[in-house]
Amino acid sequence: xxxxxxxxxxxxxxxxxxxxxxxxxxxxxxxxxxxxxxxxxxxxxxxxxxxxxxxxxxxxxxxxxxxxxxxxxxxxxxxxxxxxxxxxxxxxxxxxxxxxxxxxxxxxxxxxxxxxxxxxxxxxxxxxxxxxxxxxxxxxxxxxxxxxxxxxxxxxxxxxxxxxxxxxxxxxxxxxxxxxxxxxxxxxxxxxxxxxxxxxxxxxxxxxxxxxxxxxxxxxxxxxxxxxxxxxxxxxxxxxxxxxxxxxxxxxxxxxxxxxxxxxxxxxxxxxxxxxxxxxxxxxxxxxxxxxxxxxxxxxxxxxxxxxxxxxxxxxxxxxxxxxxxxxxxxx
Numbered sequence: 154x155x156x157x158x159x160x161x162x163x164x165x166x167x168x169x170x171x172x173x174x175x176x177x178x179x180x181x182x183x184x185x186x187x188x189x190x191x192x193x194x195x196x197x198x199x200x201x202x203x204x205x206x207x208x209x210x211x212x213x214x215x216x217x218x219x220x221x222x223x224x225x226x227x228x229x230x231x232x233x234x235x236x237x238x239x240x241x242x243x244x245x246x247x248x249x250x251x252x253x254x255x256x257x258x259x260x261x262x263x264x265x266x267x268x269x270x271x272x273x274x275x276x277x278x279x280x281x282x283x284x285x286x287x288x289x290x291x292x293x294x295x296x297x298x299x300x301x302x303x304x305x306x307x308x309x310x311x312x313x314x315x316x317x318x319x320x321x322x323x324x325x326x327x328x329x330x331x332x333x334x335x336x337x338x339x340x341x342x343x344x345x346x347x348x349x350x351x352x353x354x355x356x357x358x359x360x361x362x363x364x365x366x367x368x369x370x371x372x373x374x375x376x377x378x379x380x381x382x383x384x385x386x387x388x389x390x391x392x393x394x395x396x397x398x399x400x401x402x403x404x405x406x407x408x409x410x411x412x413x414x415x416x417x418x419x420x421x422x423x424x425x426x427x428x429x430x431x432x433x434x435x436x437x438x439x440x441x442x443x444x445x446x447x448x449x450x451x452x453x454x455x456x457x458x459x460x461x462x463x464x465x466x467x468x469x470x471x472x473x474x475x476x477x478x479x480x481x482x483x484x485x
Contacts, residue, residue, distance in 0.1 A: 159367050172321055174186070177309050177321075186215075187215050196211045221265050223267045225268065227272065234278075242271070242304055243285055246304065253265070269307065271306050271309070273309070289301055311331065312331065315327075315328065322348065329368060436468065441456070455484070
């Protein structure tokens with residue numbers, strides 16, 4: 154949830170949305186958009202059986218010729234791809250259209266075009282159908298296709314861009330997400346530091362600080378309002394401090410787990426040893442009883458041999474009692 158809200162806050166800044174489309178949407182019509190007209194649309198979409206989509210972001214932007222298009226960003230922070238995403242997109246776009254009609258924001262009786270973009274950050278590569286047609290069980294040649302709903306979404310899978318894209322701030326975010334070690338992370342933070350001064354407005358820098366700490370060093374709330382966001386070196390110092398704290402916490406947890414495991418193994422060995430000793434005691438008792446019944450009172454040397462004998466010897470002696478003529482023969 155923290156990750157979701159962090160991305161929502163970041164892409165609430167039009168500057169980042171513009172960077173996302175210019176860097177990662179390889180569609181020729183993107184070049185015709187006038188991003189200075191980018192405007193957030195306040196939409197609260199929900200339907201029966203579907204989660205309320207407050208986390209998604211919808212923008213209205215104009216082409217250079219004055220016509221409009223709606224950019225629908227679906228932020229998908231799930232561990233696995235959703236195989237029914239194309240159907241969900243159809244429903245959400247339909248709900249958006251209904252809202253536009255209710256609010257009388259339809260021009261000349263025509264609905265505006267909507268471009269749905271799914272931004273996914275899970276580890277498994279996205280393998281779900283991007284077109285609704287792939288989810289409908291119909292042969293390609295059937296005339297029923299003309300009556301079926303159609304929609305397609307554009308996918309930006311962060312794991313496909315481990316090196317980001319040159320000059321793209323969104324690409325830097327993807328690199329931070331894809332970093333698996335401090336060695337991989339440090340050069341990315343250096344790039345972010347070099348670009349820090351140009352990041353405007355200050356609210357975007359503050360949102361980036363909160364997001365970086367949530368992704369890189371989770372587990373402790375960082376109040377971005379207490380950080381001088383104009384000074385990225387201070388951000389890096391706090392981040393290194395938090396990473397050291399995190400390493401110490403992981404080290405301490407490792408010690409605790411090691412102690413717990415050691416105790417568990419000790420208990421297991423103790424139980425096993427106790428079980429083995431119990432078996433030996435039982436077999437020794439039975440052997441003494443057999444010898445006494447056969448040969449009468451036992452001399453001290455017999456008790457000494459039985460007391461210190463391994464299990465295999467006890468079993469062997471118990472078998473010899475049946476046929477041996479003397480005590481010496483039993484222990485020979």
